[in-house]
Structure formats: C-alpha cells, structure tokens
Amino acid sequence: MARSKTSQKWLDEHVNDPYVKKAQLDGYRSRASYKLIEINEKDKLYRPGSVVIDLGSAPGGWSQIVAPVVGDNGRVIASDILPMDVLEDVTFIQGDFTEESVYNEILDALDGQPVDTVISDMAPNMSGVNATDQYSSMYLVELALDMARNVLKPGGNFCAKVFQGVGYDEYLKDVRSSFDKVYIRKPAASRPRSREVYIVGKGFKS
Template identity: 70%
Template sequence: MARSKSSAEWLREHVEDIYVQKAQQDGYRTRASYKLIELDEKDQLIKPGMTIIDLGSAPGGWSQVVSRKLQGNGVIIASDILPMDPIVDVNFIQGDFTEESVFEELMGIVNGRPVDLVISDMAPNMSGQASIDQPGSMYLVELALDMARQVLKPNGQFVAKVFQGDGFDEYIKEVRNSFSKVFIRKPKASRARSREVYVVGKGFRA
C-alpha cells in the first residue's frame, strides 16, 4: 500500500531528526529522553537517593534517564498501561494506575518512603481532532497531578507534559496551588509545531 504524503513526510522527518539519531547513538529508546535530560539540567530535578515515580513510562525513555542518573542509588517506579521492556533498577507495573489494585501495587513498592519526584510524559492516542484530543490529554495530566498530590513529600517535585489549549490555564493555576514555584518549559527536543510544553512544579505544599 502506498504511504500517504503526510506519513511519508513524517517518516522522512523522523529518520532525519537529530534527536532520533542521538537516541540511537546513546542507547535511549526514544527521542523523548532528551526532553527530560534538558529539564533536569535546567531545574536540577534528579539526584541520587531519590524515590521517583514515572507515569506513562513506556517505552521507557524517561526511566532510562532516571536510571542512569541515580546509578543504583534510589528507587524508580514506572507504570504504564502498555508493556515495557525491563530497565536496570526500574520497578515496572503494567496497568492503569487509577485502578485501586495497580495503585496499591505501586504504593507497595514505595513502602512508606517519601516520594521526591513524580514525572509524567503521558499523552492519549491522538486522533487529530482537537475537540477529542485536548480533553483526553487534560484528563491524563490531571490524573498525574492527583497522583503527585497523594504521594509527594513536602517540597517534592513534579514534571508533566501538557498540551496548550482548552483547560491549560486552569490546569496551571491548579499546579500553582500545590507548588511554590511553577515553570513552563519547551525543551529543544520538543518539536516546534507541537502544542506540548512541560510544567515543572517545585516545592510541593503537602
């Protein structure tokens, strides 16, 4: 079957993408790894000894970054509805973390430790229709914030992908209610045409 013009353009862009090439060279599973790397360099998020939860972790690019940064000194708990191949020092739970059984399994690994950082690169399957995609993406990021509010220690940190559009401003206000400092970041690895940005919350008010 012949590829559509748009899919052919996407494939060419993907193959020529500097971050795709870099990920292959550096052994990362996805170009998204460089978004977290840049956020970490800017905001000093990940330090040895931390307990970190990675929501929507598959295929594992962000968990790889965290694993390399902690170097065995810390706890990483990753969760996704999709399967994810194992990563060194990462405790992976497959399932919907909004379901009680999955949440309890996650909390069992936390085992009373104070959680330092919750990260989320979650996004819905995009249909291309903003009226469907935007509510779906806002729902996921609200779930991530809710999880962060439940598990973070005082002064903990939060990072989540958010798509600009309906509900964005209200969401940022919600994050500001829970964190003393909030930043909106657009990493270089985030494609310019994408509406995605990353919200970084620091200083969780437990």
C-alpha cells in the same frame, strides 16, 4: 494500504530528526530522553538517592536516564499501559494507573517510602480530532497531578507534558496552587510545531 500525506510527513520528519538519530547513537530508547535531560539540568528534579515515579514510562526513555542518577540509594518506579522492556534498577508496573488495582500496586512498590519526584510524559492515543485529543490529554495530566499530590513528600517536584489548548490555563493555575515555584519548559528536543510543553512544579506544598 497507502499512507496518508500526514502520516508520511510525520514518518519523514521522524526518520530525519536529529534527536532520533542521536538517541540511536547514544543507546537511548527514545528521543524524549533529551527533553528530560535538559529539564533536569535547569530544574534539578531528581538527584542521587531520589525516589521517582515515572508515569507513561514506555518505552523507557525517561526511566533509563533517571535510574543511573538516583543510583543504589534511590528508586525508580515506572508505569505504563504498554509493555516496557526490563531496565536495570527500575521497577515496572504495567497497567492503567487510573484503575485502583494498578494504583495500589504502585503504592505497594513504594513500601511507604516518601516520593521526591513524579514525572509524566503521558499522552493519549491520538484520534486526529483536536478537541477530543485535548480533553483526553488534559484528563491524563490531571490524574498525574492527583497522584503527585497523594505521594509527594513536602518540597517534592513534579514534571508533566501538557498540550496547550482547552483546559491548559486552568491546569497551570491548579499546579501553581500546590507548588512554590512553577516553570514552563519547551526543550530543544520538542518539535517546534508541537503544542507540547512541560510544566515543572518545585517545592510541593503538602
């Protein structure tokens, strides 16, 4: 079956993307790794000894760069509906964290440890219908914020990918109600035409 002009354009853009090529050279699983690297350089979301939850983790691009930083005294618990190849020093839980059983599995893995940081690079399977996709993506980031509120220790940090559109302003206001400082980041590795931004919350108000 012939590819549509849109999918062919995306494929050409992806293949020629300098961050895709750089990720292959650097041994990263995803070009998204560079987004988190840049955000963390600015916002210091995690450090040696941090306990981090990575939502929407597959293929592992974010967990892969967090684990070496938090080191032996820290922890990374990653979760995704999709499978993810094993990463050293990362506990991976496959399943839909919106289901109680998976959510409880994440809590069990924490074993009572307070969480320093929740990061989320989740995005829904895009249907191509803008309104539907926007609602689906906002639903996911609202759930990520709910989890952060349930597990973060006072002063903890949050970072989530959000698509600008319907519900974005209300979501930003909601994040601001729970954190001392909130920043909006558009990393260099994020394609300019993409509506994605990263909302960073620092200093969780428990």
